[in-house]
Amino acid sequence: MTIALGPDWLDPTVLLNGLGPYMLIGLCLIIFAECGLLVGFFLPGDSLLFTAGLFVAAGTIDTPLWLVCVLLTVCAFAGNVAGYYIGVKAGPALFSKPESKIFKKEYVDKTQEFFDKYGARAIVLARFVPIVRTFITAMAGVGKMDPKKYFTYSAIGGVAWAAGLTILGYFLGQVAFIKNNLEITLIAIVLLSVVPIIIEVIKARKEKKTLVQAEADDITQVMQAQTQDDSTQIIPRVER
Numbered sequence: 001m002t003i004a005l006g007p008d009w010l011d012p013t014v015l016l017n018g019l020g021p022y023m024l025i026g027l028c029l030i031i032f033a034e035c036g037l038l039v040g041f042f043l044p045g046d047s048l049l050f051t052a053g054l055f056v057a058a059g060t061i062d063t064p065l066w067l068v069c070v071l072l073t074v075c076a077f078a079g080n081v082a083g084y085y086i087g088v089k090a091g092p093a094l095f096s097k098p099e100s101k102i103f104k105k106e107y108v109d110k111t112q113e114f115f116d117k118y119g120a121r122a123i124v125l126a127r128f129v130p131i132v133r134t135f136i137t138a139m140a141g142v143g144k145m146d147p148k149k150y151f152t153y154s155a156i157g158g159v160a161w162a163a164g165l166t167i168l169g170y171f172l173g174q175v176a177f178i179k180n181n182l183e184i185t186l187i188a189i190v191l192l193s194v195v196p197i198i199i200e201v202i203k204a205r206k207e208k209k210t211l212v213q214a215e216a217d218d219i220t221q222v223m224q225a226q227t228q229d230d231s232t233q234i235i236p237r238v239e240r
Contacts, residue, residue, distance in 0.1 A: 003103075009237075011046055011068065011120070012047045012048040012052075012206035013051055013052075015030075015044075015048065016048070016052065016060075016061075017049060022054070023060070023141075023203035024061055024063055024071070027048065027052055028072065029050065029075075030043055030045075031045065031048075031049070031072055031075045031076050031079065031162060032075040032076070032078055032079040032082070033079065034079065034133070034134055035075070035076045035077075035078075035079025035080050035083065035137065036078070036079030036080055036081070036082035036084075036086070036087075036128035036134075036137060036138075037082065037083065037113055037134075038083075038086070038134060038135065038138060044130075045130065045133070046128070046130065046165060047168065048164050049057045049161070049162060049165035050073065050165050050166070050168060050169035051070070051174055052068065052166055052169060053068075053166040053167060053168060053169025053170035053171075053172075054055045054169045054170070054172075054173030054178075056166070056169075056170055057169075057170045057171075057174050058173070060067070060157060065166070065167070065170055065214070069162065069166050069167065070163075071078055072162040072163065072166060073158045073159050073162040073163050075128075076161060076162040077151075077154060077158040078159040079137070079154050080150075080151070080154040080158070081151065081154075081162065082140065082180060083134070083138045084138070084141040084147065084150060084151075085141060085142055086138050086141060087138035087139060087140060087141020087142040087143075088141040088142070088144070091179065095120055100159075114189045120149065120153045122136070123136075123140075123150060123156075123157055124152055124153055124157040125155055126132060126157070126158075126161065127157035127158065127160065127161035127191070128161060133161075137154070141222055151173070161212040165189030175200075221230060
């Protein structure tokens, strides 16, 4: 068992080596499952992509880097397409069961709020957050998000995530410190994957505070104006 990734079979190096000559095919299927099939939420996507880049650099995966990146990006995008239509077709039935502890209706509502609040950024950012990237695509289907818009930004996120992390692993994997401290590196990747969401949450809170302050200022101005009107109002004299 590894410190970073739990059971040995979820260790990306063990997982990839276990696939033997079908390493690249298995990797593509795993990425597809994590990006679209609801049962793939537990798979170590980020660290797996980084390790795949490292394996390409070492020659363990005997395929050109550009081709590996293209295949993984296509699989990530295809997984989102599958997940979206799973959400469209099966989502209402899955998320309407009150006793379900995984597929809750409130998750759909919160995801819809997330989409409404962050717009296209939510689709791209979700790629880098474990578990979220699996469920958010199905919930986009449940919420009937515009397919054209969703697939466009899903493709952008797919390139940034699948190709980006693989390329990162390819080049950083050749650094001696990274190769000798792979587990620490994988932990860092998982932690860094949630940084974009943390930044967005902080920005949202600041925007909310700014909005509240602006509304308070408007109310204050209205009250001051009303007070001035009252103080300057001339009470007519009553003749007796």
